[in-house]
């Protein structure tokens with residue numbers, strides 16, 4: 001849909017209308033094409049302005065149309081028609097001009113931008129390239145180095161940066177459409193030849209070949225090849241190359257996964273709980289002042305995240321030395337973040353105190369004290385006495401029982417988990433853990449606060465480890481079992497890193513500290529020292545690997561102690577230790593290939609994901625995928641564990657799990673769970689239909 005009107009006597013105004021982001025759906029493309037024809041055919045019209053309704057130019061192609069049969073007129077000939085017009089066409093950019101939206105603007109003869117607008121070609125983040133002439137026009141307009149950077153990173157630029165780069169001709173603080181209309185009147189009748197970007201030569205740049213070679217090593221090859229075509233071929237041949245390269249990307253698994261993940265991140269905002277609370281019927285309460293209790297690493301990061309979101313923060317730490325250190329550390333973090341953003345640090349909205357009483361007036365409190373139930377229980381009782389009766393009391397626990405903490409307070413319906421991921425000021429993920437008694441308003445408020453902090457918040461039911469750590473446990477266990485059976489940490493990590501994880505499981509454990517899991521296993525009664533013989537490898541009736549515990553007993557806590565699964569100086573200790581361990585337990589080492597590493601580590605994690613869905617700990621597969629990509633380093637181009645299962649095929653996942661379960665009957669979670677079996681039995685429906693198959697109680701505790 002695009003509306004055509006005539007304004008100021010001789011300006012044809014074309015307004016894209018497709019809320020919320022004026023995406024270029026088939027109907028919009030049809031509407032633009034018709035409106036352009038009308039404007040060009042209208043004798044009264046001397047110039048044309050294209051804008052978007054509701055203060056947003058255009059969010060690009062309609063991603064929902066990808067993967068479906070193409071309908072409606074294609075974008076490329078329409079942009080050519082605009083560029084070839086003999087009347088000046090001006091793009092009035094407000095809000096965003098992204099992807100196909102920016103490509104449409106690049107086809108116009110002039111671009112006027114509002115100062116708050118953002119522009120970019122983010123196609124690469126969806127596994128694509130800008131195939132409506134973006135790879136050919138942008139280098140001609142701003143030069144190859146800057147265009148390559150924008151196209152291969154997908155970064156958005158501000159209007160000021162766009163002006164500096166030469167993408168837009170003018171930036172205004174006023175109404176961009178009004179300014180563009182005036183501008184259109186002023187350029188009526190002026191020659192247009194040098195305003196047609198496709199007819200420009202790419203500005204000369206030194207040593208283009210090495211620039212392309214360097215970019216090839218770092219980034220998406222197809223984008224680089226397309227921009228290279230702009231630099232070396234005439235426009236028409238460059239366009240052919242762009243089209244051919246886009247065709248290879250369009251149906252690729254990576255593109256499908258990235259596009260799925262784009263929507264998954266947004267779908268998690270439409271949360272629901274098995275108790276019937278929903279995002280669209282629950283009203284969040286405003287949170288202006290938040291208190292953070294405990295200023296260790298997590299507490300400091302949370303303080304920074306809250307302050308950067310514009311809240312007043314009361315930061316409480318009862319140990320004087322820790323308080324002084326935290327104050328300095330938080331100031332440093334805020335300063336570094338401001339330098340990165342090119343701004344000056346905001347004047348402090350943080351007050352510090354060593355008294356819990358300081359939290360008394362806060363709308364919401366987040367405790368981030370030591371991960372110990374007794375410590376947290378006591379704190380929640382105190383908070384309940386000290387804080388306002390309507391204050392939300394949140395725990396940053398990564399695995400403890402939120403219902404139990406709620407039971408320590410006077411208002412359990414106001415208690416929630418807010419599980420941040422380290423570093424809390426940077427990581428995008430927040431698990432909002434609702435207990436059996438958490439009110440819909442409490443959930444809505446925490447979800448909204450996460451969004452205000454720039455995070456993707458996922459609503460998760462209360463169970464041990466919530467969603468992320470519950471799945472992680474199974475993944476880690478398989479990795480330990482693989483070591484017992486003959487694999488090496490290097491071999492397991494290599495397989496996972498080649499799959500796309502930034503860090504394999506052992507490297508990641510070393511980084512986060514092996515003692516963290518050890519403490520949790522001790523609290524669960526799993527980690528016990530001194531056990532020998534077969535009983536050492538069976539706990540609570542199931543196969544158990546004490547390898548992680550044994551490493552900690554040898555003071556190998558990971559990077560923090562200089563040694564963990566890896567040595568940070570040459571030392572063959574670990575391999576000797578594994579050999580002795582296997583010999584002691586009569587385990588015959590065998591060669592384990594990459595396929596087995598991946599299937600055992602990933603399929604067991606996926607199986608737990610299905611169990612979490614079945615237990616209704618989360619509402620849909622998108623929740624798990626958002627958690628895993630944003631919190632646990634699952635490669636984004638694989639969409640998340642549940643999307644990966646859908647791509648591999650549920651039948652194959654179930655068969656391979658069954659195969660490993662037969663080989664290891666003492667590991668019950670290798671057995672495909674009920675939901676996975678039901679989905680396979682019902683013909684493995686596509687991922688967007690899985691929600692229908694989910695039913696059952698929501699709490700595991």
Ligand SMILES: CCCCCC/C=C/CC(=O)SCCNC(=O)CCNC(=O)[C@H](O)C(C)(C)COP(=O)(O)OP(=O)(O)OC[C@H]1O[C@@H](n2cnc3c(N)ncnc32)[C@H](O)[C@@H]1OP(=O)(O)O
Nearest residue numbers: 021023059060061062063064096098099100122131132266
């Ligand atoms: C048929 C082939 C022809 C190919 C030739 C042309 C090829 C062009 C390639 C492209 O253009 S690919 C698309 C490139 N564009 C993007 O990647 C932009 C994606 N969108 C955003 O970054 C943001 O949405 C925004 C525009 C900056 C607005 O952000 P805001 O935070 O305000 O809103 P959101 O919550 O993100 O989105 C609101 C709502 O809109 C949906 N949506 C956003 N963009 C698109 C889109 N391009 N297509 C379809 N839907 C889109 C989003 O999913 C939200 O929906 P919900 O239902 O409310 O969750």
